[in-house]
Amino acid sequence: MKSYIQDIERALYDVRDEDKSVYKSDAGLTEEIIRDISTRKKDPSWMLDFRLKSLEVYKKISLPTWGPDISELNMNEIVTYVKPNAKQVNDWSQVPDEIKNTFDRLGIPAAEKKSLAGVGAQYDSEVVYHSIQKRLTDLGVVYTDMETALVEHEDIVREYFMTLVPPKDHKFAALHGAVWSGGSFVYVPAGVDVKIPLQSYFRLNAAGAGQFEHTLIIVEPGAKLHFIEGCSAPRYNVTNLHAGCVELFVKEGARLRYSTIENWSRNMMNLNTKRALVEKNALVEWVSGSFGSHVSMLYPCSVLHGEGARAEFTGVTFAGKGQNLDTGAIVVHAAPNTSANINTRTISKSGGSATYRSAVKVTKNAPFAKCSVNCESLMLDDQSRSDTLPVMDIEGDEADIGHEAKIGRISEEAVFYLMARGISESEARAMIVRGFVEPIAKELPLEYAVEMNNLINLELEGQL
Amino acid sequence: MDEKILGEMPLKSWRWLGVNELKTSAQVEEKIITVGDGETQKISEINLADKNIARRIKILVGKSARVEFITADLGRGDYSADVEIDLRGDDSSADLDAVYFGDGKRKLDFNFVIRQRGKRTSANMNVRGALTEHCDKIFRGTLDFQRGSKGSTGRELEEVIILSSGTRNRSVPLMLAAEDEVDGHHAVSIGRLDEEKIFYLMSRGLDMVETEKLIVEAAFNPVVDKISDEKLRGELLENLQRRLAK
Numbered sequence: 045m046k047s048y049i050q051d052i053e054r055a056l057y058d059v060r061d062e063d064k065s066v067y068k069s070d071a072g073l074t075e076e077i078i079r080d081i082s083t084r085k086k087d088p089s090w091m092l093d094f095r096l097k098s099l100e101v102y103k104k105i106s107l108p109t110w111g112p113d114i115s116e117l118n119m120n121e122i123v124t125y126v127k128p129n130a131k132q133v134n135d136w137s138q139v140p141d142e143i144k145n146t147f148d149r150l151g152i153p154a155a156e157k158k159s160l161a162g163v164g165a166q167y168d169s170e171v172v173y174h175s176i177q178k179r180l181t182d183l184g185v186v187y188t189d190m191e192t193a194l195v196e197h198e199d200i201v202r203e204y205f206m207t208l209v210p211p212k213d214h215k216f217a218a219l220h221g222a223v224w225s226g227g228s229f230v231y232v233p234a235g236v237d238v239k240i241p242l243q244s245y246f247r248l249n250a251a252g253a254g255q256f257e258h259t260l261i262i263v264e265p266g267a268k269l270h271f272i273e274g275c276s277a278p279r280y281n282v283t284n285l286h287a288g289c290v291e292l293f294v295k296e297g298a299r300l301r302y303s304t305i306e307n308w309s310r311n312m313m314n315l316n317t318k319r320a321l322v323e324k325n326a327l328v329e330w331v332s333g334s335f336g337s338h339v340s341m342l343y344p345c346s347v348l349h350g351e352g353a354r355a356e357f358t359g360v361t362f363a364g365k366g367q368n369l370d371t372g373a374i375v376v377h378a379a380p381n382t383s384a385n386i387n388t389r390t391i392s393k394s395g396g397s398a399t400y401r402s403a404v405k406v407t408k409n410a411p412f413a414k415c416s417v418n419c420e421s422l423m424l425d426d427q428s429r430s431d432t433l434p435v436m437d438i439e440g441d442e443a444d445i446g447h448e449a450k451i452g453r454i455s456e457e458a459v460f461y462l463m464a465r466g467i468s469e470s471e472a473r474a475m476i477v478r479g480f481v482e483p484i485a486k487e488l489p490l491e492y493a494v495e496m497n498n499l500i501n502l503e504l505e506g507q508l
Numbered sequence: 509m510d511e512k513i514l515g516e517m518p519l520k521s522w523r524w525l526g527v528n529e530l531k532t533s534a535q536v537e538e539k540i541i542t543v544g545d546g547e548t549q550k551i552s553e554i555n556l557a558d559k560n561i562a563r564r565i566k567i568l569v570g571k572s573a574r575v576e577f578i579t580a581d582l583g584r585g586d587y588s589a590d591v592e593i594d595l596r597g598d599d600s601s602a603d604l605d606a607v608y609f610g611d612g613k614r615k616l617d618f619n620f621v622i623r624q625r626g627k628r629t630s631a632n633m634n635v636r637g638a639l640t641e642h643c644d645k646i647f648r649g650t651l652d653f654q655r656g657s658k659g660s661t662g663r664e665l666e667e668v669i670i671l672s673s674g675t676r677n678r679s680v681p682l683m684l685a686a687e688d689e690v691d692g693h694h695a696v697s698i699g700r701l702d703e704e705k706i707f708y709l710m711s712r713g714l715d716m717v718e719t720e721k722l723i724v725e726a727a728f729n730p731v732v733d734k735i736s737d738e739k740l741r742g743e744l745l746e747n748l749q750r751r752l753a754k
Contacts, residue, residue, distance in 0.1 A: 108520075108521075109521060110521055110522045110525075111522075214519075214520070374519070401522070403518065403519065408673070411673075421685070423685060423687075423688035424688065425688055426655065426658075426686075426687050426688045426689065428686075428688065429684075429685065429686050430685045431682070431683065431684045431685065432681075432682065432683040432684075432694070433522070433525055433680075433682055434680065434681060434682075434696075435518060435522070435524055435525070435678070435679075435680050436677075436678065436679045436680070436696065436698065437518075437676070437677075437678045438670070438676070438677045438678070438679075438698050439675070439676045439677075440670075440673045440675075441670040441671060441672050441673040441675060441700050442673070442700060443670070443698060443699065443700075444698075444699040444700075445696070445697070445698040445699065446695070446696070446697050446698075447679075447681065447694075447695065447696040447697075448693075448694070448695045448696075449681070449683055449692075449693070449694050449695075450692065450693050451653070451683055451685045451690065451691075451692035451693075452688075452690065452691045452692065453688040453689060453690075
């Protein structure tokens with residue numbers, strides 16, 4: 045006997061407003077389009093050059109030959125840039141009602157009320173709403189959108205922008221370099237402890253629009269930051285592409301926690317690139333929840349570059365009907381005494397396909413590297429797929445590497461045990477699913493843990 | 509810097525997944541073995557050759573049949589082994605035990621696949637090895653639970669002992685599942701000799717070479733013991749000892 049767990053109720057998230065954008069670039073990607081984007085964005089000339097070089101690289105690289113099928117993606121039809129009908133504002137009341145309504149339903153102002161430090165919400169390709177608490181500014185913390193950063197902190201952006209994820213990394217990194225637009229910029233000066241998490245909410249609106257936001261975070265020596273990125277997008281019939289890029293620079297002794305709940309609509313191709321460079325005795329913590337989207341290819345990478353650098357990765361992936369989510373993590377040990385922990389949970393149901401894919405590399409320069417990987421997969425029916433593809437590449441003799449993976453379904457014994465204690469079968473299964481993702485949920489900030497629990501509860505209410 | 513590091517990883521193509529990539533000058537020796545319904549077969553593949561060797565073995569396992577496949581590699585040349593066990597019959601089972609010792613400039617490339625197709629099949633893959641000097645080894649082990657393999661279980665374990673800093677070890681334990689009513693587990697452990705064991709043995713008066721020998725032998729013994737040919741077993745252990753003493 046098997047209980048049926050309903051797909052996540054999307055109506056809550058799939059709010060879609062009429063597309064009233066002022067400007068849409070022509071479909072397809074040409075030098076003219078890139079120049080046009082660059083002019084409208086008032087890029088400095090080096091950024092235009094960067095975009096054009098990326099376009100050249102983009103044309104040379106072919107699509108990946110591995111992973112989920114992305115052949116339905118026709119780049120010639122993707123409108124890469126959509127400018128929303130609102131100038132950037134600091135006051136919530138000035139945000140157009142239509143946009144506000146969508147954000148309200150996503151709970152952004154509510155989240156802000158809960159004393160989140162700043163909200164940089166991205167509507168289509170431009171940041172329309174932005175606020176930051178004065179005391180952050182007083183501490184010297186810069187939290188702004190990338191466009192503003194490019195003007196006000198040009199030197200910093202120029203020094204770091206796409207140095208960690210170079211355009212030639214892969215086709216979508218090159219595409220990102222050419223058409224990037226919007227995103228967050230955070231700079232935390234040395235020794236500053238940002239005690240409240242900074243939050244950013246991205247969403248897509250126009251049909252056929254790709255979103256290519258760039259997140260650049262620099263945490264100077266001894267500083268601390270928690271950054272939260274959340275994503276939600278309305279449902280559309282045209283294939284939507286998300287090829288964002290996240291670059292995190294964690295300097296000596298600094299700590300950065302980067303939490304994400306990606307909750308894309310079911311037609312989204314989520315081909316995001318995230319990478320962190322971790323210096324001496326610094327720590328990067330990734331908390332990553334992948335829900336929604338049609339196809340995801342997402343492998344946050346930590347380059348442990350300084351002695352004693354550490355990385356923690358905690359991830360949960362839920363693949364339902366029509367979804368192919370290929371997620372995981374990459375760790376590169378490039379210095380002595382570095383350590384990493386990867387802990388993931390994947391769930392697949394209703395014909396969904398979930399893949400855990402990871403790479404752990406220990407270079408010759410990294411004696412006494414330690415890495416421990418633990419991934420568990422739960423299949424809720426026999427129509428789904430769950431694959432585990434970890435790669436380990438170890439050079440030198442001083443490493444200590446452990447990997448463990450499990451695959452299976454809800455244990456009938458556990459269900460029986462709980463039922464014998466007077467719990468109904470559906471509640472017993474619900475408890476087991478919640479328990480399964482518990483190690484991840486407890487790493488999330490409260491609002492996000494609640495959101496994730498809601499997602500799971502919504503499914504479980506629908507149990508027959 | 510990063511480009512160099514990331515360039516060495518299989519990220520562009522994840523090409524390490526799936527198939528042997530070692531190009532050897534050796535002629536590939538191919539073999540297909542069928543284990544009929546209800547039969548049990550024990551198969552040993554021992555490599556003690558001085559030259560490069562490439563083998564491809566496919567084993568088809570029928571209903572309620574069982575195969576015990578033991579492979580030991582203590583060759584001198586490069587070694588490439590591609591072993592596929594097809595558990596096509598219901599209630600079939602496979603034990604795949606392997607040991608390898610990589611020294612000198614040997615290149616080792618193992619690709620072991622157990623396809624679980626029948627109902628209630630059972631797979632056990634147990635791989636142990638030691639690497640020293642400049643050995644470059646890649647091991648891929650796949651448990652493939654195909655749709656319909658209800659009630660099947662699979663276990664995969666690889667333990668690698670690394671004895672010297674010039675080695676390169678790549679381990680790729682894959683687990684594929686298109687069936688929910690299965691129980692799969694894989695684990696890999698890669699590391700140098702356990703400090704505590706070394707300390708314990710050396711405090712008993714053993715020197716480092718003897719200690720290494722003892723620990724590696726202890727890892728190899730459970731697999732070597734399964735080889736029925738006593739003479740061959742002796743030859744293997746003697747060979748191992750000689751090479752560890754080097």
